[in-house]
Amino acid sequence: MNVAVHTLGTKRQLGAKRQLVSLSLTHFLNDVMTTGLVPALLPLYKTAFHLSYLQAGVILFVSMITSSVSQPVFGLMTDKHPKTWFLPIGICLTGFGLTASGFAPAYWILLLLVGLSGIGSGIFHPEAMRGAYMAAGTARGTAQAIFQVGGNFGQACGPLLLPLFLIATGLHGLGWFAFATLAAFVLVCSVMPWYKKSLIKNKAHQAEIRGKNHPGGLILLTIVVIFRSWTQIGVAGFLPFLYLNQGISLKNGDLMTFLFLAAGAVGTFLGGRFSDRISHKWLIFFSMVVTIPFAWLLPHVHGIWSIIVLFIFGLFVLSSFAVTVVYGQLMFPKNIGLVSGLMVGFGIGAGGIGATLIGWLSDQYGVYAVFNLFVFLPLFAAIITLFLPSEKSLREAE
Template sequence: MQAAVKTTSIPAQTVYRILFAISLGHFLNDSMQAVVPALFPILEKSMNLNYTQIGWIAFALNMTSSVMQPMFGYYADKKPSPFLLPVGMFLSMLGMIGLAFSPNFYFILLSVLFIGFGSAIFHPEGARVAYMAAGAKRGLAQSIYQVGGNTGNAMAPLYTAFIFVSLGQFGAIWFTALAGGAIVVLLYVSTWYKQQLAFGRQSKKTKSAAKATGTLNRSIKLAIVLLVFITFARSWYSAGISNYYQFYLIDHYGLTIKNAQFYIFIFMIAGVLGTFFGGPLADRFGKRNIIFVSMLGSAPLTVLLPHVPLGWVIPLFFVIGFIMSTSFSVTVVYAQELMPGKVGMVSGLIVGFAFGMGAIGAVALGKLADLYSLRFIMILCSMLPILGVLTWLLPSDQKVREWNENT
């Protein structure tokens, strides 16, 4: 079966209770992922880690949580497994327990792998649930789903400031309660998901469509490769900000660990707002246009950021975070429309693999920071959004619709 999502009964109406439930699950899942970078300033001091070791921790998390997603997505397209959602969350719970009690760098890496695998299992199935519950409002549905995850990631600086500065590494144990709550929510979602699979019926038309989408033409393949590369560039910028900018604030501006977190939070919460508004903006102005503007529109500001006084950081951070994130959910929907029969795999490819390339970026940037300076990698990262000019080589929304009509 080439396209399992096509064999399910997608509701004619948008099922908001399921969308909000899977968004909550996404929030709780990514909140636990956010614990890892939130602990970086604490672990740097308590375990005397260098920037390269911090980069390896980020690498372990992102390589498992992100790069493994296309594999799980491919499996989910062929054999949907609703109850993998709570199973993935249980693995993340084990990782949280390990993180709280890890005595050294290597145990931290092992614990992070559990969190990463749990997240890799969750995301493709979560994207499929959002697709199934969307009805005709796929852009809005994907925005609701992605806002949950982005909000969870945005909590990392607050966790550092209000939990880990006072409780230290052991504070991670409290996040097992989040995992327990997430398992309950995902059991509810999985039950609905299973019902949709049970009631699904495959018509001859659907079979034909699934067969047609089994083979991709050269133009679609090139578009996917280009989309992944653009997302890759954005993920490197995000890796530089989320993993290292807090150290830049401390080193360059003399902020405390706690105060630096509020600046990172501004960037991330602006990203949540950008993600939410990106879907409606794409419906009005086109998906490719929003992807283009989100990169090139933020580029002048990212180039300026490393050189401004501290008082300018917050307003610049807010505008950069908002503009750059308007294409977050839009990119996923655009990719799903390029490959409509492979929702799980393509969602894992864009949200997982492409963003997960930030894992490699985290290690590379950490090594460069040790060799040169934090300022050097901030200036290097600031140039990455300029690569967004390549977006104009992507096919227009109209061209993608024509491809779909002809398959």
């Protein structure tokens, strides 16, 4: 009897892991088409529509803000009544918005389509992260790391696609992403039967969850995520412009952006794995503190040192990515969708606001001067982290 129960439990765990990998792959495709490609496309959009740095920053702002505002809203909507069909609807809107933006006849239509893609991403993320949460078991940090590394690697691959084929094809090459949308749709449909069954089981478990919400701690954590996001999005969006000003080609500049974001994907996975063993609070603090010197070095180094500094910068700045999601869920145990939307949606999407400000500052003072300001953002984040509640105090309040 015990052997049979153990075998059944093992099969369920393997099934959950397979669904988690499928969700991670879907997350990869979703984020390639949003936070991955949109920042990398800014130079092409800028040239095609004859834009200023500020107008280019507005494109990134629209992409991020539509996703950031909609994610916590959709997360709150679905906390009591999850909607499985949000997964395919979200991924289809994301793909359509990006694909159609390659054929936009005017700047305002481009903004509309980029915004539609952002809303699709906002619909997709809360439900997908709820699925990752239900597949986690006791290793929540590792599960979030597996799910989030898909998205972060998608962000990294976006800039890589530019020198591979989009520079040659131009914006019309975005039409090929209709196939990526179809692949994501097939993947997410394969997850839905398991997801529906898991929601039924989780509904009974949710009623048993005890514990108080900690709005003060969640607000501080969201501010930390916003500062981290401004750093990440600012570097990813404007690094090609920095290298163009240094005489480095757009192709090589986008390869460097890929390196930065790929290092972030590695950091996301490692941070999530470590968070199952060590304090969430101090892991976040350590990641922000270590980021500071590399943020300062980035605009001042060249050659092989640029590669080394950029990789370590990306590794540490995003090593707290999955951790902040799990930490936020611990602070708001009955509102997984809302927390997921805040940590990945609002927090990261607020980077679009930072991108607009960075674009304006770049017009006024130049890109190089702006990169010297990035050192202050992880510094502010590290200071705020010191005031976060410890996990021990959160668990004692349950």
